[in-house]
Amino acid sequence: MDFFIQLFTDPVGFYNQHELLIAQIGINAILAISLFVTFYSGQLSLANAGFMAIGAYTTVILSLYLPFPLPVNMLVGAVLAGLLGLVVGLPVLRLRGVFLAIATIGFVEALRLGVILNVPITGEGQGLKNPTADPLGGIVPILVSLPVLSYLIWRLTRTRLGQAWSAIREDELAASSNGINVPLYKMIAFVIGAVIAGYAGALETHINFFVDPTEYGVTRTIQILTFAVVGGTTNVFGPIVGAVFLTALPEIVRQFASYRDVVNGIILILVIIFRPQGIVGRGGLALIRPKWLPASWSARERPASAL
């Protein structure tokens, strides 16, 4: 409770004491957005951790060896992640559903175990120091990027492009017979997701002082997927809420000391049971509906994108 009491009674003190937590929430929210974009176009891609690694490593390596200013390095990192997305997307986007998920996990592991651990410039298993790290200054670009990105993606889902993604998600065959260039639109979603993930990786190195391969494995990928599932995927704000909720939760339940993981897990299970459509999304609580609550409040929808 200390956490909330301070949040409301002493917001300035709260901000000062939890700057890194807030920064991490912001990064996780941006990662959640990157997953959402591919999800929205009906693809269960789990390659985000890999693109994140590209963004992070590129930024740090450029900062170590070249005199460019940091924003340029970060931009290069994001663009490179996008280019790699294009290359990886060509073969893997022929797959659908769980097969795509497996192929993208394969990409993440191949990148981490095959490339990062064997190319000397990445520091291999020992990781790399980030010479430009600035943990407290790093929060500003994050706090600016998050609303800008979420607004852009929210607008994007309402354009023709977004509608095409929706159509593909609902029924690929129908979309294609209506003249939508399915492979092209899928590829656009995949590359946008890659660029955003790469950008999030670049932002993260800025607060973390260090990049090492353990950060970008399957665990990270699953974590990002959890943000989207818990938050809901009907619109871009679902994954963001999921990221905020799941990143802050360990701190909120800190007072339970050694039972922290247990409480954390129970809350997560409760959310999944009662809000299978995600925290953000239509409908009320699943399973249990008090008699006085109008029937229309209860969840009728199963998650649209269970895939």
Place this chain on the structure above:
Amino acid sequence: MRTGARAIVVGLALALTACGGSAPGASSSNSYQGKTIHLGAILSLTGAGGVYGPSSQKGMQLAVDKINGSGGVNGAQLALDVKDDNSDKAQSAQVAQTLIQQGQLLSLLGPTLSNSAVAVHPLAESFKIPILAVSTTGIHIVPDCNYPKTDPCKYVFRDSLGEESAIPADIKTYADQAHPKTGVLMVANDDKFSSDGGKIVQNTVSQYGIQLLDTVQFSKTTADFATPVTKAVQKHPDVIFITSLGGIPAKIMIEARKQGFTGQFLGGNGFNTAVVSKQAGADGKGAQSGSAWYINNTFASNAGFVQAYRAKFSSDPDQFAAQGYAAILILADAAKRANLTFSDVAGDRTKLRDAMESVNIDTPLGRFQFTSDHDVKQTIWIIQMDGNGGFSLVKSVTPS
């Protein structure tokens, strides 16, 4: 709730000092009387580091109780706030920031894992608060935590023995006695601790006339070690060096013996827990490593520590408990000599840091002084697995 606990601590402090427990040197600095010295520890009590963190915590708590029970630090009481980081780098840094910004702590301890230390130590440095590492053994912990700046860290200290000292001492001891000619290194290449160890082995062996025939890299997540072990064994080395964590060294030893390897196993801190020795069983017998602490060492304050630990927790302390215990003694000694004001936290943190540089006290790790790099300089205990889940002492190496 929290202020309540603090009031009780302060109340206890007053009561204890009122009872007439005159601490040594209390007369010179009465300003300490009735005050509280706040310390914060970031430990991995859960997650992958959960096998180490709780030991550190017990050791620290034991020392805090002992000091507070015998009059405190010039009459001031120690208060230790332990926070779990879930063995996660991001959480570790977040907790550190929260502790620092709460604005009363004079010093931090930890974090448990080297992987977290690379994020937490530079943070402490940039906030100018002393931080004492109690269990990290990797490279780049001290003194060159020089990120983001290039000058060495001034506020970062370590009382745990780095692999950079332990592994070379182990190799030298074995080379002096058995004169091996060839070796193969087996290294888990996907975590910092293991790859640091591998790098140290590569840089050390040639000094002792050992030719490294091959370096076999594998992933921590490997399920079957037959293939990497075959690669190592078929070179017929005199020695197999293993740098990895957890149960992996034990698995490698068992597999290598099965494939007919009869030579020596050498390694680092990854060997030093009873769990590994037990898993390796008879196949691990003779596997040799360098350790920071040995339970039967004869240092002045060790017997008292072991006895008090057994009485309180009814189990034997390990290396991590000894290092945690020593850390609190070190901070208490520095605080005693630092002329703290208890009003200016930033000033007190710097004073404490300055006093830490001249610490010279008896701990279970031996007579303790920091090197000019803020690292430890201590006796290294070369131990061998005894084949029954324990360790036997080969020799002790005194620092040069």
